[in-house]
Amino acid sequence: MSCRKYERLIVYYLGNELKEPEAERLEEHIKACEDCRKSLAEYRSILAETKELRAPAYGEEFWTARLNEVKKHMPQRKQRALLKPVILSASALAVIAVLAVKIFGPGESMIARPPIKNQYAVVLNELPYPEDTLLKMVDYIDDESAEKLLNIILENNLMSAHIR
Amino acid sequence: MNVGHGGGEHLQQMNKKTTEFDEYYRLFAQKLYGVAFKMVSNQQDALDIVQESFIRAYQNWAKFRGDSAVSTWLYKITLNLSYDFLKKRGRANILPVEKDFEDRRVVPNDRRIMDSDRMEKIKKEIDNLTPKQKSIFILKSYDELTYREIARIMNSRIGTIKATYFQVIQKIRKNVSDKEVGKNVLQEI
Numbered sequence: 212m213s214c215r216k217y218e219r220l221i222v223y224y225l226g227n228e229l230k231e232p233e234a235e236r237l238e239e240h241i242k243a244c245e246d247c248r249k250s251l252a253e254y255r256s257i258l259a260e261t262k263e264l265r266a267p268a269y270g271e272e273f274w275t276a277r278l279n280e281v282k283k284h285m286p287q288r289k290q291r292a293l294l295k296p297v298i299l300s301a302s303a304l305a306v307i308a309v310l311a312v313k314i315f316g317p318g319e320s321m322i323a324r325p326p327i328k329n330q331y332a333v334v335l336n337e338l339p340y341p342e343d344t345l346l347k348m349v350d351y352i353d354d355e356s357a358e359k360l361l362n363i364i365l366e367n368n369l370m371s372a373h374i375r
Numbered sequence: 376m377n378v379g380h381g382g383g384e385h386l387q388q389m390n391k392k393t394t395e396f397d398e399y400y401r402l403f404a405q406k407l408y409g410v411a412f413k414m415v416s417n418q419q420d421a422l423d424i425v426q427e428s429f430i431r432a433y434q435n436w437a438k439f440r441g442d443s444a445v446s447t448w449l450y451k452i453t454l455n456l457s458y459d460f461l462k463k464r465g466r467a468n469i470l471p472v473e474k475d476f477e478d479r480r481v482v483p484n485d486r487r488i489m490d491s492d493r494m495e496k497i498k499k500e501i502d503n504l505t506p507k508q509k510s511i512f513i514l515k516s517y518d519e520l521t522y523r524e525i526a527r528i529m530n531s532r533i534g535t536i537k538a539t540y541f542q543v544i545q546k547i548r549k550n551v552s553d554k555e556v557g558k559n560v561l562q563e564i
Binding site: 218219222223226228253254257258260261262263264265266267268269271274277278280281 | 397400401404405408409412413418421422425426429430433493494497498501515516517521522537540541544545547548551552
């Protein structure tokens with residue numbers, strides 16, 4: 212085997228990844244070969260030096276505080292996951308519309324009703340989500356979406372008759 | 376509120392999940408921070424990556440139980456987030472601001488200058504690696520994982536990981552030693 216091939220084995224040897232017969236063969240060769248001895252010493256030194264480069268360490272208290280922060284993030288993310296389909300999905304809007312029609316009934320003047328966003332709040336209260344989640348949902352719905360929803364409500368007057 | 380048998384079981388499962396999660400956090404947070412820090416060379420960004428890794432891990436905890444070792448999966452998430460971060464930073468053309476590796480050595484003053492010069496070269500060589508080369512190098516040299524474990528984390532073959540690791544170490548040795556030889560020759564002249 213040429214010294215070039217031993218160079219590769221030296222690196223694996225230093226990483227404790229050589230099986231015994233190969234490791235023994237390498238050790239025998241190194242005893243007899245000055246170039247490979249030098250090579251082994253250099254690789255050992257490089258690997259030891261790279262290991263000295265460590266990220267600044269933090270204590271247990273720091274990581275406990277970080278863990279608590281991770282936990283704080285979790286419910287918020289879960290809520291976002293709940294909000295997304297409600298805001299984006301047309302079927303969810305339809306459900307809200309049906310509920311709204313059920314509550315307000317057909318034929319009632321839209322002008323006499325409370326502002327659009329408050330209507331949403333009333334409608335959303337019928338949905339099985341906690342109050343704080345619902346309030347966030349209302350915040351998420353912009354005026355344009357509110358108008359779209361009202362149109363759906365108006366278009367579904369027939370549906371309200373069906374529900375009743 | 377009606378908490379029947381099912382509700383109690385659910386609560387027990389939640390508690391079990393939280394306890395397991397806490398244990399893994401304590402075992403791996405510092406390690407993953409080390410990986411992320413060496414990948415992105417910035418303390419705050421590395422901490423953010425670790426935080427995001429654990430949030431994602433918690434959200435998908437049930438999916439991964441039993442599929443593979445949790446450690447493999449945690450390393451995978453951290454590396455993927457580091458790659459994403461490096462891509463974004465590359466697009467924004469921002470250079471890492473800090474590279475405050477901790478140098479743990481206590482050496483005499485006269486040796487310190489020479490050694491720190493050599494360490495700078497090694498750091499530069501590591502920085503110049505591709506993200507994949509860097510990952511393999513970090514997982515092998517610092518975290519002392521086996522080639523098999525690294526192959527699992529990186530969805531690659533053991534042979535590829537072994538060959539890449541060798542190329543990386545060989546390159547670092549060659550460039551650091553060559554520069555030193557060049558410098559010695561200049562000093563002699």
